[in-house]
Amino acid sequence: MSEKVLMKGNEAIAEAAILAGCRHYFGYPITPQTEIAAYMAKKMPKIGGCFLQAESEIAAINMVYGVAGAGKRVMTSSSSPGISLKSEGLSYLAGSDLPALVVNVQRGGPGLGGIQPSQSDYFQATKGGGHGDYKMIVLAPSSVQEMASLTVKGFDLADKYRMTAMILADGTTGQMMEPVNLSEVEVQHYEKPWAVTGTKMERPHNIVNSLFLEPEELEKNNFARFERYKQIEENEVMVEEYLMDDAELCVVAFGIAARVSKNAINEARKKGIKVGLIRPITLWPFPKKTLLAAAEHVKQFISVELNMGQMVEDIELATRCKRPVTLCNRTGGMIPSPAQVLAAIEEADKGGQA
Amino acid sequence: MSNHPKRITIFCGHYGSGKTNIAVNFALHLRQTHQKVAILDLDIVNPYFRTKDSQTELDAAGVELICSDYAGSNLDIPALPAAMQRPIADHDTFCVLDIGGDDQGAVALGRFADQIKAEGNYDMLFVSNFFRPLTKTAQEALEVLRDIETACHLPFTGIVNNSNIGDATAVDDILLGAQKAKELSALSGLPLVMTSVREDFADAQALANENVFPLHLQEKLI
Numbered sequence: 001m002s003e004k005v006l007m008k009g010n011e012a013i014a015e016a017a018i019l020a021g022c023r024h025y026f027g028y029p030i031t032p033q034t035e036i037a038a039y040m041a042k043k044m045p046k047i048g049g050c051f052l053q054a055e056s057e058i059a060a061i062n063m064v065y066g067v068a069g070a071g072k073r074v075m076t077s078s079s080s081p082g083i084s085l086k087s088e089g090l091s092y093l094a095g096s097d098l099p100a101l102v103v104n105v106q107r108g109g110p111g112l113g114g115i116q117p118s119q120s121d122y123f124q125a126t127k128g129g130g131h132g133d134y135k136m137i138v139l140a141p142s143s144v145q146e147m148a149s150l151t152v153k154g155f156d157l158a159d160k161y162r163m164t165a166m167i168l169a170d171g172t173t174g175q176m177m178e179p180v181n182l183s184e185v186e187v188q189h190y191e192k193p194w195a196v197t198g199t200k201m202e203r204p205h206n207i208v209n210s211l212f213l214e215p216e217e218l219e220k221n222n223f224a225r226f227e228r229y230k231q232i233e234e235n236e237v238m239v240e241e242y243l244m245d246d247a248e249l250c251v252v253a254f255g256i257a258a259r260v261s262k263n264a265i266n267e268a269r270k271k272g273i274k275v276g277l278i279r280p281i282t283l284w285p286f287p288k289k290t291l292l293a294a295a296e297h298v299k300q301f302i303s304v305e306l307n308m309g310q311m312v313e314d315i316e317l318a319t320r321c322k323r324p325v326t327l328c329n330r331t332g333g334m335i336p337s338p339a340q341v342l343a344a345i346e347e348a349d350k351g352g353q354a
Numbered sequence: 355m356s357n358h359p360k361r362i363t364i365f366c367g368h369y370g371s372g373k374t375n376i377a378v379n380f381a382l383h384l385r386q387t388h389q390k391v392a393i394l395d396l397d398i399v400n401p402y403f404r405t406k407d408s409q410t411e412l413d414a415a416g417v418e419l420i421c422s423d424y425a426g427s428n429l430d431i432p433a434l435p436a437a438m439q440r441p442i443a444d445h446d447t448f449c450v451l452d453i454g455g456d457d458q459g460a461v462a463l464g465r466f467a468d469q470i471k472a473e474g475n476y477d478m479l480f481v482s483n484f485f486r487p488l489t490k491t492a493q494e495a496l497e498v499l500r501d502i503e504t505a506c507h508l509p510f511t512g513i514v515n516n517s518n519i520g521d522a523t524a525v526d527d528i529l530l531g532a533q534k535a536k537e538l539s540a541l542s543g544l545p546l547v548m549t550s551v552r553e554d555f556a557d558a559q560a561l562a563n564e565n566v567f568p569l570h571l572q573e574k575l576i
Contacts, residue, residue, distance in 0.1 A: 004519045006485045008370055015487055031401045031430050035369075042488060114428025115401050175402040177370055179522035333428060 004179040009147040009169060010035035012180050013103055014043070016148035017075050019185050020155040022101070023049035024074040026063040028056055028082060031115040032171035033105035036077040057082045061089030061102075068098035069208040071195025073155055077103035079171070080121050081112060083129070090164060091130030095210025097194075097225065099158035101151065102136075103167040105174040108333035116333025117171030119255060120307035125168045126284045126314070133222055135229050137165040137236070138283040140254040144178035150281070152185050157236060159190040161228055168283060170306065172256045172335065238281035239290050243269065247276030249348050250294050252315050253304040254280050256335065261304045264341035273349045283311070288318040295319040300348045304328045304341055359384060360477045362442070362449045362470055364463065365514070366506070367481035368489045368498045369399060369455020372516040372569075376481060376550050377452035378408045379569045381417045384448050391448045392441040395421035396462045398432035399454035407572060434462060442466055445473070456498060457505035467507040477511045479547055484517045484534040485527065492537035499542060512547035513539055515564075523552065525560045532564055 007015070014036045017025070025040040037053065044051035054060035060076050067074035078086060083104045093100055106121050108114040125138045137157050139150040147169060154165035196206050212218035242262060244250065253261040258279040268275045278294060280287050291301075300323055303312040309327040316325050328344035330336045363380060365373040374397070381393040393412065395405040405412075406425040413419070420437050424430075441447040453463050470476050480499050482489065489495045503509055517531020532549050539546045549564040556568035 004485070004522050005487045005490070006370070006483060006519045007487055011370075011487060039488070108428070115430045116428060171402065175400075177520060179519045 003183045004181050006177055007144055007180045008035055008175060008177050009141070009144045010105065010174040011039050012144045012147040013077070013151050013167060013169075014039035015182060016151035016185060017101065017155070018043060018047065018049070019182060020073060020152045020187050022073040022075050022155065023047070024067045024072055025050070025076070026052050026054050026060040026074070027076050027078065028054055028060055030079045030082045032107060032117070032174050033077050033079045033103065035174070036103060036105075057085035058089065061086040064100050064102075065089060065093055065096070065098060068093065068100045069096070069196050071192035071197055073101075073159070075101040075103065077105065079105050079107045080109050080118070083121060083124065087124075087130040089130075090136065091132050091134060092210050093164050094130070094134035094136070095132060096208050097162040098164070098208065099162050100164050101154045101158055101167070102164055103169065106168065106170045108331070114333045115171065117256060117335060118306045118331065118333055119170055119257065120310070120331065121168065122283065122305070122307060122310040125166055126286070134225070135163070135284055137161070137163065137232065137285075138168050139165065139238075140168050140281060140283050141173060142255050142258045142279065144173070144176065145180050146281075147173060148180055148182060148185065152187060156188040156190075159192070160188070161232055162194075163228075168255070170256050233285040236282060237285045237287050237289070239287035240277075240279040240281060241290065242277040242279065244276035244278065244294065246274050247294075247298055249273065249275040249300055249302065249345060250298040251275060251277045251302045251304055251341070251345065252280070252291070252311065253277065254283060254311070257304045257306055260336055260338055261341050263338040264345060267338065267342050268345045268349075271346075273345060275345050275349075280311075286314050286318060291315060291318040292320070295322040299323060301325040302328055302344050302348055304336055304344075306335060307331055359448065360475050361445065361447075361473070362451065362476035364451040364453060364476060364478040364508070365481050366453045366460055366463070366478060366502050366510070367455065368483070368486055368495070369459065370486055371455070371481045371483045371489070372518070372550070373455070373481045374403065374405055374452050375569055375571060376514065376516060376567075377450050378405055378412065379550075379567070381412065381450040382415050383567075384450065385415050385417050388448045390444075390446055391416075391450070392418040392420060393450045393452065394438050394441065395419070395425065395452050396434060396438070397452060397454035397459060398434070398462045399456070399459040401430060405452055432462070434465065438466075442469060453506070457501040460502040460506040463506035463508065470508060477547075478508055479512045479514045480510050480544070481514045481516050482531070482535055482538060484531045485519045492534050492541055495534075495538050496541050499538075510542070510544055512545050513542070514547055515549040518552070523555075525555065525558050528555065528564075529560060
């Protein structure tokens with residue numbers, strides 16, 4: 001008997017969050033992530049946790065703010081339009097240096113868009129989304145197992161750096177079912193001496209707040225926060241390299257696009273084309289060094305995305321435009337086929353830039 | 355499988371237990387011995403991975419597929435097409451009903467419950483996969499089973515063991531699932547009708563004593 005269970009990606013996120021010690025979930029239903037809320041609704045009452053369906057996304061993210069301020073592990077989840085609604089709260093969490101896990105199981109946009117999978121919230125996730133100078137740690141799972149492991153990792157990193165971590169998944173990874181082994185999950189614990197837990201008259205008050213009356217003080221906090229971001233960029237980059245040792249062409253893709261790309265790369269290798277994959281697992285911090293190093297030996301990068309070309313800009317920046325970067329994409333809820341990616345690889349191999 | 359299928363066969367269960375795959379395969383199986391076969395997709399819960407994905411295969415075999423006009427589209431509304439009434443009312447058509455997961459999904463079946471009960475020629479099978487995280491035990495599965503019956507106003511008539519862990523499935527896993535399905539059978543008083551397995555397991559020696567129904571699954575592109 002193996003210890004594996006068969007899970008939907010969304011269920012894996014929910015179960016992993018519980019394993020990571022999350023006992024507070026606030027959300028509002030939206031396809032294609034509703035299973036996370038459904039799972040939490042079933043499980044939380046049985047383990048003394050709190051599941052609450054808020055009256056809106058805005059209410060949910062502010063409940064997250066409250067629990068995070070009290071120093072407890074807390075999460076919310078939504079899909080693209082819902083994340084837009086939560087964005088004000090994300091900025092407040094950042095301004096108050098509060099740890100939380102936020103899940104975005106992306107669907108097609110802009111606007112109400114559709115319910116089919118997409119990666120078109122890359123900019124929103126990696127460049128801020130809400131107002132003000134801030135970052136979130138952005139994790140991009142490409143299997144159901146990773147939906148679980150990165151959820152745990154997200155809680156750990158959030159606590160370690162006192163900031164929001166986001167799981168940036170897509171509808172397909174949320175809905176598809178794969179074997180998952182949850183016994184491999186390892187959880188870190190971090191002290192939270194800053195949490196608002198009552199002084200018992202034994203210590204000075206802790207204050208959780210994003211409003212600063214003196215501009216000098218606000219500036220000081222922003223500089224300090226970006227020092228922390230620097231450490232994260234130095235220490236927390238996660239990236240997978242696949243068949244890159246001898247690669248002359250490099251596909252860059254994350255999440256579901258990386259799975260499609262791997263199939264295409266395997267086919268291209270059969271045809272003798274030396275192509276590899278760089279898969280950013282952290283979208284922020286972005287694996288800049290890995291890409292810059294690859295630019296020394298590959299002649300072209302191909303960014304495969306389920307959007308109109310967003311990560312492609314970060315690849316150009318990371319590689320300082322040393323090599324051409326082309327885009328192979330579908331959008332609006334469509335997924336590139338392995339054949340489409342293979343055609344883009346073959347085109348690049350011929351020397352033509354698409 | 356029984357050689358005398360009822361006119362209406364309904365597959366219900368926990369979401370993600372494999373109902374759609376079984377329903378599609380069962381409809382194709384029925385079509386080998388029956389002229390008029392229809393598969394009715396009553397799933398009002400699941401946005402992806404629908405019977406509609408098997409449309410080409412069903413068309414080629416001459417199985418009529420009736421599903422929401424919006425399946426696979428961006429419209430996320432729980433609507434059933436009026437055309438479903440025709441095969442349900444036509445006593446010459448063998449119907450396979452694919453119901454959405456859990457009690458929420460089974461609500462849609464309630465729409466036809468009185469008609470189906472009045473005719474009295476149906477099987478309603480509980481599809482179980484004991485490797486799903488919320489139905490790991492017979493007791494947990496029984497809770498889901500009773501919730502579904504309450505929601506759709508129809509009593510189950512049997513159990514299908516569809517225990518699997520996707521690509522990681524071994525024969526022992528299927529047998530362990532069968533064991534738990536038998537426990538569920540004892541708890542519920544319902545017979546274990548069959549064990550559905552991926553087609554490459556169909557001839558496994560260890561499964562010789564199980565009533566095996568082989569499943570042809572769609573090729574995965576990702």
